[in-house]
Amino acid sequence: MVSTAYKYTQKECDRATFTLFTGLCKGCGLCMEKCPVKCLEWSNDLGVYGTPTIIPKDVESCTGCGICQLVCPDCAIVIEKIKK
């Protein structure tokens, strides 16, 4: 298992819990472009290279599809769907 602990920020959205590991995110922005509902924006938290990281704009729009997690080259995003 992963023994290294990375810094992270979390945002509870309506349909999913969005976790971003700022200790892994390099701020490439690939996830922002791939998001089908364009719900990601630049965040004030800085990533591992001192670049802005990302965060969902609001709690409603994220559908929890997990495409951002799929296209992240650094595995910096974890989406956990909230079961209803």
Next chain:
Amino acid sequence: MALAPNMPKAWRAETKPHKFCPGCGHGLILKALGECIDELGIQDRIVFGCDIGCSLLSWDFFNADAIQTHHGRTTPVLTGVKRARPDRICIAYMGDGGGYAIGSQHLVNAASRNEKVTVLLANNCNYGMTGGQMAPTTLPGMKTETSPYGRDVEATGNPTQGPEMVSAITPEGAYVARGTTANLRQLKKMIKKALETQLNGTGFSFVEALSACPTNWRTNAKDTWNFVEKEMTQYFKVGELKVPGEKEGK
């Protein structure tokens, strides 16, 4: 609750964040490879070979034995490993510079001998590590450091189509495909089939992955995806070119 990132188990977590540039396609290809290794459960049998260029930054990427060689020689070195230890799963990882330019003879000869190794090649249309010079895969008219007016196909020829070349010279039993980092699920299936081809011992397996180089293309995220999805796929057709047990041309 201590949260862990959703990395493939085969990745070596201590070396992450990895050394590739932000937005680099290598991370995506190696993520797909890591997930395939996890699913097949072959991590303890892997011999991972990386080539010179940006791809060598993956030398400590996996919790597996790794070897780094120069200029496309990863293929013959791993061929030797495979011949000496047939129980090992040998994965040669290289870029288009190492595989198609300076090391193409190794790729061609290993393919025509139908060696039982897997070659995974990242095609990003330039030489990334040395600063974005023109590579054999640079698209016609594409501007690079050494083709500032765009690639002139009259003087430098057309871009190399690796999988087409390899599928033409490999005998039956080989697996040849071209995937793209813009379609990771498909790429993962291709890599998995390539590894299964090696596990079954039917022949050479080769997967080219269209990859992004935002640093040297000087593109933002939007243009990066646009280039990988639209411009590269116009010339480099994505799909399987040769599948063991199937007729050619599918």
